[in-house]
Amino acid sequence: MASETVVPINADVDVVVARQRGRELASELGFVPTDSTLIATAISELARNIVCYAKHGEILIKPVQSGDRVGIAVVARDKGPGIANISLAMQDGFTTSGGLGLGLPGVKRLVDEFHLVSNANSGTTVTIKKWKR
Amino acid sequence: MQVPILKQGQYLIASIQGALGDQDLVQLRDALAEKVGRLRARGVIVDVTVLDVMDSFASRTLRDLAHMTRLRGAETVIVGIQPEVAFAMVQLGLTLEGVDTALDLEEGLAFLDKKMKRSRSRG
Ligand SMILES: Nc1ncnc2c1ncn2[C@@H]1O[C@H](COP(=O)(O)OP(=O)(O)O)[C@@H](O)[C@H]1O
Ligand SMILES: [Mg+2]
Numbered sequence: 001m002a003s004e005t006v007v008p009i010n011a012d013v014d015v016v017v018a019r020q021r022g023r024e025l026a027s028e029l030g031f032v033p034t035d036s037t038l039i040a041t042a043i044s045e046l047a048r049n050i051v052c053y054a055k056h057g058e059i060l061i062k063p064v065q066s067g068d069r070v071g072i073a074v075v076a077r078d079k080g081p082g083i084a085n086i087s088l089a090m091q092d093g094f095t096t097s098g099g100l101g102l103g104l105p106g107v108k109r110l111v112d113e114f115h116l117v118s119n120a121n122s123g124t125t126v127t128i129k130k131w132k133r
Numbered sequence: 134m135q136v137p138i139l140k141q142g143q144y145l146i147a148s149i150q151g152a153l154g155d156q157d158l159v160q161l162r163d164a165l166a167e168k169v170g171r172l173r174a175r176g177v178i179v180d181v182t183v184l185d186v187m188d189s190f191a192s193r194t195l196r197d198l199a200h201m202t203r204l205r206g207a208e209t210v211i212v213g214i215q216p217e218v219a220f221a222m223v224q225l226g227l228t229l230e231g232v233d234t235a236l237d238l239e240e241g242l243a244f245l246d247k248k249m250k251r252s253r254s255r256g
Contacts, residue, residue: 012155015155016153019186023185033217034221036217037185037218038220041221041225044186044188045225048189051155099193100193100226102226102227103189106189109226
């Protein structure tokens with residue numbers, strides 16, 4: 001099986017690298033192009049949030065398996081300031097930066113599993129999974 | 134990656150050639166807003182056919198681009214959004230509201246021509 005990749009996120013160009021890696025792994029695992037695009041788009045949003053709000057972090061992309069299901073997992077983590085109010089941050093349109101506020105809630109709609117842990121001491125980790133159809 | 138901007142008649146055509154970072158997109162937006170005035174363009178076409186991801190930042194920047202050029206007297210039309218990209222945009226909640234779009238360059242040109250004619254006849 002394809003192996004995992006870690007993409008360090010330090011600048012806006014890394015957002016492009018991370019989503020390209022995600023697309024590569026997705027197609028390697030046999031995801032249909034539509035789903036590879038959804039995965040790449042989700043990675044783009046999470047990586048951008050790292051650049052925007054935490055400055056530095058990383059995106060880990062890896063294949064996952066559960067029974068006979070094959071999927072892809074993406075872990076976006078940073079040691080930034082954390083998210084003060086998670087339920088607010090998950091609402092469509094909520095932004096502290098003049099963005100569209102669709103990143104986190106949008107990513108949740110793009111994937112099958114979405115998990116967000118964040119606090120002021122340890123930063124933010126978002127874990128998402130998408131299973132092959 | 135820089136985006137080449139060509140002048141064709143009273144239109145500016147920007148054809149994105151590959152994946153763009155945020156800075157590249159912002160640069161494109163500002164370059165078009167400036168060129169519209171300097172080259173006295175009435176319409177702008179941004180061809181995004183090669184873009185395989187349109188996230189919220191790209192959407193917002195294209196929307197701002199369209200609004201900025203309109204304030205400078207030119208209409209913008211975004212052409213070439215791929216079907217998978219459109220699907221992902223809808224899921225994310227990106228509507229590009231208030232921004233004109235067309236299937237491809239040809240349709241985009243036809244759209245602008247029609248718009249120019251209409252605004253001329255209105256006087
Ligand atoms: N990695 C992060 N670290 C700290 N805050 C974050 C992070 N990701 C998101 N946020 C917060 O959550 C809000 C909503 O994020 P998002 O849905 O991506 O919208 P946007 O980025 O357009 O503001 C952000 O405005 C920001 O305040
Ligand atoms: Mg965001």
